[in-house]
Amino acid sequence: MLLDTLLPLAFCPRDHVVAQLGQSLDGRIATASGHSHYVTGEPSRVHLHRLRALADAVIVGAGTVEADDPQLTVRHVEGDDPVRVVLDPRARVPAERHVFTDAGPTTWHVVAEGRDAAPGALRLGFDAADMARLPRALLDALAERGLHRVLIEGGGVTISRFIDADCIDRLHAVVAPLLIGSGRPGLALAEIETLHEARRPACRSYPMGEDRLYDLDLRASV
Ligand SMILES: NC(=O)c1ccc[n+]([C@@H]2O[C@H](COP(=O)([O-])OP(=O)(O)OC[C@H]3O[C@@H](n4cnc5c(N)ncnc54)[C@H](OP(=O)(O)O)[C@@H]3O)[C@@H](O)[C@H]2O)c1
Numbered sequence: 001m002l003l004d005t006l007l008p009l010a011f012c013p014r015d016h017v018v019a020q021l022g023q024s025l026d027g028r029i030a031t032a033s034g035h036s037h038y039v040t041g042e043p044s045r046v047h048l049h050r051l052r053a054l055a056d057a058v059i060v061g062a063g064t065v066e067a068d069d070p071q072l073t074v075r076h077v078e079g080d081d082p083v084r085v086v087l088d089p090r091a092r093v094p095a096e097r098h099v100f101t102d103a104g105p106t107t108w109h110v111v112a113e114g115r116d117a118a119p120g121a122l123r124l125g126f127d128a129a130d131m132a133r134l135p136r137a138l139l140d141a142l143a144e145r146g147l148h149r150v151l152i153e154g155g156g157v158t159i160s161r162f163i164d165a166d167c168i169d170r171l172h173a174v175v176a177p178l179l180i181g182s183g184r185p186g187l188a189l190a191e192i193e194t195l196h197e198a199r200r201p202a203c204r205s206y207p208m209g210e211d212r213l214y215d216l217d218l219r220a221s222v
Helices: 041-056 062-066 126-145 156-164
Strands: 018-026 028-030 058-063 082-086 105-112 121-127 149-154 171-178 201-208 211-221
Touching: 018 041, 018 156, 041 149, 041 171, 041 201, 041 211, 058 062, 058 156, 062 082, 062 156, 082 126, 105 126, 121 126, 126 156, 149 156
Parallel strands: 018 149, 018 171, 058 082, 058 149, 082 105, 105 121
Antiparallel strands: 018 028, 171 211, 201 211
């Protein structure tokens, strides 16, 4: 039952991190130009808003804020907006983006030491030499601020780095019956030599309109 996919985030006894990615059958999340509205259907977008409503904080990468200018608020369901976190070490995201300028929830702008945050955001600085450890350090910094339930909403680069750092509990991969055929990839993880090394997480899947949701437990292998 689809409700089961929300329970770990709603009732987690400790910090919990869920990532969600909407991809085509051929594993793309956007065209080469960055167009991604919409890969998945309406029921999948409602599911995403439910996850937002359950999360204390939502993390997105610089590429997503640059390309999509998202609001990252809860609109398709009832619930509170999460705090917004933009991972942008080089501070390349334009300061005019919604997350920095609208009257919505707080936005943390995560930048490397020596870089300024956008004027409308709070600054979270990290040593550039420590970027490999950024996923764990960022989650710790959010937990110190009382933000324990975290949704990582993309894009593919950001989610991949958090998976490679073993920082994600569950991945909600929503696969749409669509062939994009080129463009931005979903996951791109550290290279492996043989399929014996591939991750085989415990998985449940559910129909979601025309799409299919794969709820992967990255803490458990089958
Ligand atoms: N279909 C979907 O579900 C979905 C969801 C979200 C986004 N999208 C689409 O996906 C595209 C963007 O995705 P993307 O994969 O190209 O980019 P992205 O993940 O949004 O952003 C990647 C960038 O964020 C920064 N970053 C992320 N994690 C980091 C880490 N651990 N350490 C240091 N820097 C980190 C880096 O910025 P620097 O390069 O500046 O160092 C990195 O290049 C857009 O076209 C958007 O429309 C689709």
